[in-house]
Amino acid sequence: MKTSDLIKKNIRFFARYFKLVGLAVLISVAVIAGSLVIGDSVRSSLLNQVSERLGDTETVIFANNSYLEESFANDPIFKPSAKGILLSNGFIAHNGTLIPVMVWGVDNLNLEKGQSMINPALADELKLNEKESLVLRLPAPGLVPSGSLFVTETYTTSLRLEHKGILETEAGGNISLLNEQRLPLNIFVNRHELAETMEVPGKLNLIMSDRVIGADEINSAWHYKLSGLSVRAAKGYSELSSDRVFLQYEVLEALKQTNSRVNRMYSYLSNSIGLESESVPYSFVTAMDEYQGEQLLPDEVILSDYTAKRLKAD
Secondary structure, eight states: OOHHHHHHHHHHHHHHHHHHHHHHHHHHHHHHHHHHHHHHHHHHHHHHHHHHHHTTOOEEEEOTTSOEEGGGGGSGGGTTTOEEEEEEEEEEEETTEEEEEEEEEESTTOOOTTEEEEOHHHHHHHOOOTTOEEEEEEOOOSSSOTTSTTOOTTOOEEEEEEEEEEOOGGGTTTOOOSOOSSOOOEEEEEHHHHHHHTTOTTEESEEEESSOOOHHHHHHHOOGGGGTEEEEEETTEEEEEETTSSOOHHHHHHHHHHOSOOOOEEEEEEEEEEETTEEEEEEEEEEESEETTEEOOTTOOOOOHHHHHHHTOO
């Protein structure tokens, strides 16, 4: 048998197997090519979303559940184009419903007091006419965190604002710090008016910069007073307090690392202090690590002389 005939017969015999191999290769190439195309598309979509949400922002400083002095945003490390922002959650009352929104108190949109702009997603939700007014409801005002003494989560303040137009996506209308797919519902207002309404004048809680700022630069510009902390020197000790009433856990931990003797205090209002038939209503109770150098045991208490007289306590 000739070699050429042998080759032809082998090809005819194994043709069905070659077809299966070819089909498997074709499917594999299609899967890999499709994955590359989809992956590139997803990557492009994610990059576009990041650009849409953050723009040219490279550094974000966010004081979560706290506030910063607005002077911090004017420090040379943030020059020339950093933005100081007061960010809050809120609700817009519209047609008998409350729509949750993110409230951006800004300086760079030439918004006067009583004016506002909204992003396209919120515009689709509200369908407002130009110069139509809207009511913005904000959380409980002031520096004291919600849920604290004398503060309830249901207590709100409100702003009546004139609708001045839509801030398009290309201009930063969809700005957001949240890692989520759905479009944010944003409203932009005058920062000073928002701060006054929230009873935090001169404060902000977000700084966004278009340059990369390292921790060393931030530390060089930082001062504890910028976050509302204050130190009062007294005879034999120093007292650290916060304008937000409660000190943050990180502050306490940093203080403990550099001070061997730290006396932590926590004051709150009690309904009453009672002894047998006597009681003192609406009294303040202070817990502390030690009193005059001695630690209190779990079942011990120290009364002021006035309280002791009221309760007839020995």
